[in-house]
Amino acid sequence: MDPARIQAMIENGLPGARVEVSGADGVHFEATVVASQFAGKLPLARHRLVYATLGEQMGGAIHALALKTLTPEEAGNRE
Incomplete structure (x- = not known):
């Protein structure tokens, strides 16, 4: 499994989501x-x-996934 595939799966399941995935x-x-x-x-x-x-x-295939989940408003307050 690679980060790009996980990102695509999340984006497909949550339309409109902004997703960043890392993991070496x-x-x-x-x-x-x-x-x-x-x-x-x-x-x-x-x-x-x-x-x-x-x-x-x-x-x-994904043994562990650490998540940070935010609404667009919450993300805007952090930027």
Whole structure:
């Protein structure tokens, strides 16, 4: 598994999301996902939305995924 493929899977599952994925070893990854779908959701619910886009790859080809999930408004406040 490579970061570009994970990014594409998340972007396909969360239309309009801005996604950045890194991970050099092919099994451990970090992702920042900015999506309007996160509005009003707690962190666990946001993470579940992202995990759902990856399906059976989680725990398989993707051993670990560290997530930072933000709404566009939250991301704007950090910039």
